[in-house]
Amino acid sequence: MSSDSRPATPADADLTLDPQDWKAFRALAHRMVDDSLDHLASLRERPPWTPPPADVASAITGEPLPTAPQGAEQVYAEFLAHVLPYTAGNRHPRFWGWMKSNGTPIGMMADMLAAGMNVNAVGMDQSAKLVELQVIKWLAEAMGFPAGTSGIMASGGTMANVIGLAVGRNAKAGFDLRQHGLYGQPRLTVYGSTEIHSWVTKCLELMGMGRDSFRPVPVGDDFRVDVAAMRDMIVADRAAGLRPICVLGSAGTINTGAIDDLDALADLAAQEDLWFHVDGAIGSLGVLSPNLRPLFRGQSRADSLAFDLHKWGYLPYECACVLVRDAEAHRDTFATKAAYLRVEDRGVAAGGLVFAERGPELSRNFKALKAWMALKAEGTDRIAAILEQNVAQARRFGALVGTVPDVVLAATISLNVACWRIAPAGTTPEQQDMLTREVLLRLQETGVAVCSGTVVQGRAVIRVAVANHRSRWADFEQLLAALPAVIADARARTGI
Ligand SMILES: Cc1ncc(COP(=O)(O)O)c(C=O)c1O
Known part of the structure; x- marks a missing residue:
């Protein structure tokens, strides 16, 4: 040190971002945990x-x-x-918008612990790798996938789906796509229902395939894909010189929660030698319940299956998973070589950079910890019981909302989503759309509940999507009781 006590050079400064006073920081950190838990425990006292x-x-x-x-x-x-x-407001008991999870206290603490460990969950000889491999093994078992299934935790359904489709594309392209790209090749096409989530087009754009590579297939009145129509499209496209590569199935569509006939799609993919990818972002975890499992027949035949744990798995953001049946195809899509990533059989990097070889990311956080802790702490039976509770709540709510004056149910309830609209006698469909949107916004603004909106069969609807482990039946009753006044208010505001 120099005489004025400044360091002679920056190297002598010994600066750090650790607290100067650990005791004071510890007290603050404890307060942070206490405040967070107090806030969680008192959510019901505030509007969503x-x-x-x-x-x-x-x-x-x-x-x-x-x-x-x-x-x-x-x-x-x-x-x-x-x-x-x-x-x-998605932690709140009366939040039923989009398909967001509440998060759980154990999940919150696990995220804190993971941040404390500050693991780079790329692989290497460390516990985080073992935990993630174990979570994937458990989830594969729960989904009915065979031993040896590959997989990776991802930031969300979008990324998990992207990874699955990328593997399928490379496996079924019929040429070395990683080396040559798409130049000079026939258009690769993928088939899914018109109800499929917008991740597909985003993904195809990102993968350089373009939106035209998505071939939207019509759905029936139950919002499930028309498998015969899909088959006809595949045959016609192939005859026209396109190269079909993938059948996409939905295990719960975003609009209505419809589950495609996954068994029939698996048959079709096998007959046509196509990759079968299932987007189960919303619904797949339903298989944890023996009562709901039959709805997902065929899901376990997918080549790749993407699903969120931060939706109907109740975990905090971000947490999703993709399973890939063919571990080699998975690795072949993402493995790279670089001198600075050399793997030795001893030392820290022993065991390899497993997860860098299963997805596009190199550095990544330890998402598996919250899944591991939650699965162990809660057990799948308890989670399954809450999934069943959500389905029962959505069905009961759907049955009752249709009895509220001026309300009609807009779709059959396949899983945990109820879609309904405001349709007073003597109003036009356009007026009903306006009223429906106004009621949706008034419910949010007045703190009654957060639902979200979408369009079903061309008409505006309000969605109650129940992926909420905090909702009690009384919460739905509160919404039902408030509805007549909210509808009257919306009619007064719109003059309809
Ligand atoms: C059916 C479906 N697939 C994919 C996604 C995208 O998932 P994420 O929001 O986790 O990226 C969603 C999101 O709501 C979805 O509902």
Whole structure:
């Protein structure tokens, strides 16, 4: 050190980002855990959604880059005041929008523990690799996949589906796609229902195949794909010089929760020598319940299956999984070589960079920990019972909402999604669309419940998607009881 106590060179400074006072930081950290748990335990006392007011928004977005330290206490105070209260509300018992999970306290703590470990879950000779391999083994077993199935935890259904489809594309392209790309090749085509989630087109764009590679197949009145129509399209496309590579099935569509005839799709894929990928982002975990399992017949025949644990697995974001039956095809899609990633049979990197060879990412966080802890702590039987509870809640709600004056059920309830719309006698379909959207927004704004909207058979509907382990039947009763007044309010506001 120099005489004025400044370091002679930056190398002598011994700066660190660890706290100067561990005791004080520990007290703050304990408060953070206590506050988070208090907040979770008292969710029911607040409305599901509280939007950030203008002053909060500008306090967050108007601050210049902080160059001087403000200290953890100060930042945490700001978090409590400006960040914590203003979420979309998916932890709340009356949140049934889109298909979002609540998260669980054990999942929250697991994420904290994973961040504390700060593992780079790429593989290597460390416990995180073993935990992730074990979670994949358990999930493969639960899904009815054979021993030796490959898989990887992913950030969400989109990424899990992308990985599955990428493996299928490479396996069925019929040429070395990794080396040559798509240049000069016939168009590769994939087939799925018109109800399939928009990840497909995003994925095809990203993979350089273009949206035209998706061949949308019509659905029946039950919103399940028309398998015969899919077969005809495949045959016609092949005759026209296209190269069909993949059949896509939905184990729960985003709009209505419909589950395709996965057995028939598996047969079709086998007959046509195509990859069979199932998007089970919403529903696949239903197989944990012996009562719901028959709905998913054929799912276990998929070549690849993507599903979220941060939807109907109740875990906090981000957590999804993709299973790939053919481990070699999986590895062949993503494995790379580089001198700096050399694997030895001893030392830290022993055992390889398993997960870098199963997906596009190199560095990745330890998502498997929350799945491992939750599966062990809760047990699949308890999770299955709550899945069944959600299906029963959606069905009972659907039966009752149709009895509310001016409300009609818009689709059969296949799983855990109820779609309904506002259709007073003497109004046009367009007026009903307007009213339906207004009712949806008023439910959100008044704190009755957060549902979301979509379009079913060309008409606006309100969706109640029940992937919520905190909902009690009384929560649905609260929504049902509030509806007549909300509808009257919406009619007054729209003049319909
Ligand atoms: C059927 C389906 N597939 C895929 C996705 C995308 O999943 P994620 O939001 O986890 O990326 C969703 C999202 O709602 C979905 O409903």
